[in-house]
Amino acid sequence: MRQRDDVAVLPAFTEISSEIAGNWSPALSPDGRHAAYVSDRGGTPAVRVQPVGSDRAFAITFPEPVAAVAWSSGGGWLACRLTPGGAPRHEVWLVRPDGSDPHQVAGFGTDTAENMRWLPGRPLLAVTENLTHALLVDAVTGTRTVVATGDLISLCDIDPAGRFALLRQGPRGARRILCKNLLAGTSETIAPGELALFSPGGGCVYARSEAGEFPALIRATAGTVETLTTEPVELETFAITADGRTAALLWNVRGGESALELRTLDHVVPPASSPTGRAFEPTVGTTTRSVTVPLPGTVISEPVWSFDGSTLAFTAESPGQPQGVWACDRDGGNVRPISAEPAAPDAVRPTLEKVTAHDGLTLTGWLFTPPGGTAAHPTVIWLHGGPEAQERPGHGPLFQSLVRRGIAVFAANVRGSSGFGHTFVNADNGALRYDAIEDVRSCARHLRDSGIAGRLGVMGRSYGGYLTLAALCAYPDLFAVGIDICGMSDFATFYRYTEPWIAAAAVSKYGDPVADADLLRDLSPVHRLDHLRAPLLIIHGENDTNVPLIEATQVAESLAARGAPHRLVVFPGEGHDLLHRSSRAAFLQETVTWLTTHLSGDQRSRHE
Structure with a gap:
């Protein structure tokens, strides 16, 4: 049997051409030293792997355009979402970072696959097919396990013990986040919204709640919901480090511009029964602080942390400046391009x-x-x-x-x-x-x-x-x-x-x-x-x-x-x-x- 352990195998890198391109969907290696992203530099969107801070890259091409890429926390696999024929139907493939062993794992035939996410510390890929089947794909064994079925569902996360799943369910504008007990088959509503994940130990749930006029970040345990953001602007998305101590908060401000905030998460709270039935596990107490990241563009998207929490990657763009991939350190400093073009000097700003x-x-x-x-x-x-x-x-x-x-x-x-x-x-x-x-x-x-x-x-x-x-x-x-x-x-x-x-x-x-x-x-x-x-x-x-x-x-x-x-x-x-x-x-x-x-x-x- 072919060895498919989740261990990084990196390619030989070559000089990047000077052709202007758009770059998006950043994904970082576990140590934050390499990045994968999607680029249309060759004319058709494909995956590129590149050392952070280098101008050399390696291209991984598929027969069909690539829409998104994600890097496993062990470093051995890239999950790639393909768009056959440019249609809305998606396939999910796994490939080594050096381009070897590409194989399809979801979205076969007329099925479509979406919302792929690597589970932290595990070679398991969460993915949803047809908005009806929530799956876990084991990158090592190749097995596919159905964890939930239903109408208009999408899998967000599985707790470390494999006992609970976070699901998004519902039509556009009316979606809610459910915590499903996979053993008992029961479900509990966390909040209206679309984005949620478990804390590192599974003792609480972080979610982008849409219960109020503006979306907010909440932290939920059994019977307790703590609102962590109260700003009267839209929280667009969030990303939390694998140790659970820092959140990247992406805000939509001033009619559509972006603000990116790094906020310390103070987990020292009174013990409470968690949604998974275990005591809430506090991390080392820290003083809550917030840092605003200086942005290289007016519009930011797709924030993602490396597994070790050292580096945050994101995309940035401005009028006359194509979407590019950038990185910063955990403290918000050292903002640097991974693959990005400068803004055109004569671009008209609105x-x-x-x-x-x-x-x-x-x-x-x-x-x-x-x-x-x-x-x-x-x-x-x-x-x-x-x-x-x-x-x-x-x-x-x-x-x-x-x-x-x-x-x-x-x-x-x-x-x-x-x-x-x-x-x-x-x-x-x-x-x-x-x-x-x-x-x-x-x-x-x-x-x-x-x-x-x-x-x-x-x-x-x-x-x-x-x-x-x-x-x-x-x-x-x-x-x-x-x-x-x-x-x-x-x-x-x-x-x-x-x-x-x-x-x-x-x-x-x-x-x-x-x-x-x-x-x-x-x-x-x-x-x-x-x-x-x-x-x-x-x-x-x-x-x-x-x-x-x-x-x-x-x-x-x-x-x-x-x-x-x-x-x-x-x-x-x-x-x-x-x-x-x-x-x-x-x-x-x-x-x-x-x-x-x-x-x-x-x-x-x-x-x-």
Whole structure:
């Protein structure tokens, strides 16, 4: 039998090319001296392994794009989440850090695998298939053990004794964290939320609770919940060292910028019965202190500790600065790049704008204005996906390309966006979606009334593509051009053809396809395309099974039947995201050409 112990085997490293690339999903070796991450430097996202502080790396490629990587606490394995054909279905593979012994462990056939996490100190990988089966994969023996089953579940953690599991359960916007007794089969709700883990000894649970207006870090024992953060801003995520003594807290502040805090966790509390039935195990008492990490970018994501707790890795990006991988020491000092590009010196940095909606609700958005001049600019409103995502002042090649051509961009956060509290993110659920559509008109009016915008366009991706179609049909005289990127056009066909786990999780946001059929039909732009007047560019990935291709083709067919100006661009080999750099370059060319043609009016259209 092939030796598969969890012991590190490192490769020979070579010089990194000077090609500009995006890098994300950092993972650290147990001692923090090496990093693995995903990079599109070669054109397709692949894993790279690199000594921290070196400019030499080793590439591990797969036949399909890689979305994420995680390093086992013993150092011997990398878990890689692959995206076959760019579609939402994921596979999980294990591979040695030197690229040897790659083999698939989850997401076989039509199944999909997500939420992979190495259990600290054990060669066990937690993973969930189809949001119905929570699994443990033993990297040494290759065995797969089902620890829990249910609808819309995802495995977060297993306690060190293997007696209790932390599960996320529920649809979007209504998820809760459960502690399941694997021996008795009983479950206890810890808090509403999505992220949780056990303390090192399993005596308590740390969780990102969504019980209040803003998410907070809590520490739970049986019958006792201690709120560790009370700041009136959004705690985006957290990571805790394997010894349980330091937490990295990632905050979402000032409309979408980031703050990264390292906080000492004082475990000296009165003994209490734990959720696992054991006494709460205090660590050595320390004085609680907090350190703010100086950030190399405006937007931070994916904080992760090395197993020994010496090093924290994270990603950082800014306008004109692609996503890069960085590290700092446990005290927050010595912030250094692992693989990152400097910001472009001529990049336009946005300003945060406030918009008053039709019902008095305050909306915000990031305004990218062409340099020089005070006259009104042709302007496009950009609408993000989700709808629970958030537009933030990170790297956006499209926005920079447009402002260089004299087109302003307003990246709006309409109701339903995350980052602004529980009430705001749920303000577009079900029949409240009409208000979100009205928010697009409120943004347009603000831009006009403020003298910012001349001619207006609107575009968006995924849910933002849906909102673009809805706004173009609801307010046909307001916009001169539109771009729909993999957006839904008909809720009935979306529910019929999307992946079943995606449909099940979406009911809480959009409505039930049977019980709310009349509402969903009225909200579907496909039934109002006769109102649409603006030239429309439609972009979609051929392999998209999140928002299936029919959502684009039925719009194009309807517009073609009426002779309405439009262009349909389908990217082969891509899914809901454009993962290949060549596709993203072609996308950029298509969108910039369409907008400069129909919004700036400085050239004749080559598409009509």
